[in-house]
Amino acid sequence: MERTDTTGAGMPARLAGAALWLSSAAAWAGDAAFADCLSGLRGQAAASGVSAAAFDRFTAGLQPQMEVLQLLDAQPEFRTPIWDYLAVLVDAQRIADGQAKLREHADTLARVAAQYGVDAETVVAVWGVESDYGTTFGKRPLLQSLATLSCRGRRQAYFRGELFATLALLQSGDLQADGLLGSWAGAFGHTQFMPSTYRDIAVDFDGDGRRDLVGSVPDALASTANYLARNGWRPSEGWGYEVKLPAGFDAADAGRKNKRPVADWSSRGVTRADGTPLPASDAAAGLLLPAGVAGPAFLVFRNFDAIYSYNAAESYALAIALLSDRLRGAGPLLGAWPTDDPGLDRAARKHLQILLLARGHDIGEVDGAIGPLSRRAIVVEQQRLGLQPADGRAGHRILDALVREGPPVALPR
Ligand code: CA
DSSP states (O other), X not given: XXXXXXXXXXXXXXXXXXXXXXXXXXXXXXXXXXXXXXXXXXXXXXXXXOOHHHHHHHHTTOOOOHHXXXXXXXXXXXXXXXXXXXXHHTOHHHHHHHXXXXXXXXXXXXXXXXXXXXXXXXXXXXXXXXXXXTTOOOSEEHHHHHHHXXXXXXXXXXXXXXXXXXXXXXXXXXXXXXTOEEOTTSOXXXXXXXXXXXXXXXXXXXXXXXXXXXXXHHHHXXXXXXXXXXXXXXXXXXXXXXXEOOTTOOGGGOEEEEEEEHXXXXXXXXXXXXXXXXXXXXXXXXXXXXXXXXXXXXXXOHHHHHHHHHHSOHHHHHHHHHHHHHHTTOOOOSSOOSOSSOBOXXXXXXXXXXXXXXXXXXXXXXXXXXXXXXXXXXXXXXXXXXXXXXXXXXXXXHHHHHHHHOOOOOOOO
């Protein structure tokens, strides 16, 4: 699935080139060009099965959204270390919430597993990483974002396809237009599908005749399983497991795509993470080294690729895979990430934000999402405390330093 947005997972999206862009946006905003562009799309939409009446009804009153154009061209401010991704996406809260969802939706998940061959923990882990179990759908009006990106910017043809797919879903009654929100790039609902993926993959699993991935958890869970099944999921195979490399291991053959028989990895001295031999298997596995040979290592099988296809990032796929293991009752990784400043989970990030607020920093809401305001405040505190590098990263070192410093701060309830 196309996935260029990470706000649903609380990751920073940072803007670049804003000044250059503003000059052209000012000339465009509020003028007739947007309306002209939209009306020009009516004919193209018809080719996607969207009637003129539906097109007019659902695009009436849409306004261009300047911010999404900034986000389209945004460059990440810095690379997020894998241990920071995982600290947030596989934290105690998400594990506990996922276990509650497994219980709450046990009957539906059993039927989903029977029909699509994808186990409950994997489906729930995708749900947890994509939308925090339906709590973060995105905050931008979906039609306005897609209409804007269809008329301006560097990927208009792609976004027009997504706009037309959305309109077709509204026309068919699968979706309701009221309050339809998504990421700036158009991912939305429990599963954060792009509209064209929704059109092609979504299923009606609660039997009400509508494929509703915003309002129906059964539809969303079954559609997630359908996605994985269509992308090569193999029932009763795992995604992979953590392994341990021998000293002096040559990592030249590492990589998700470079699949070799498990026996081949065994012959090179790779073992399970606890040091026991790899299980006998004729399956082919790639060696994933998210942080190089000094960090945790994983053998990943075909099902990891199915998870990867969900949003085309190995870090996210690993988060989903590891969350699914935790939901099955597994413990944390045995290998350590190569850092002396581990990442913070969402509870610890909130704690850090409270300590920043208490020192007078305007960081906005205490939400556990470390955005530009929080990072700027962290830089100031890192510099004040002489911590290097003063990079604005929310890690344990700055949190521990502020906690040690006191004074005690009352936590808002
Ligand atoms: Ca339904």
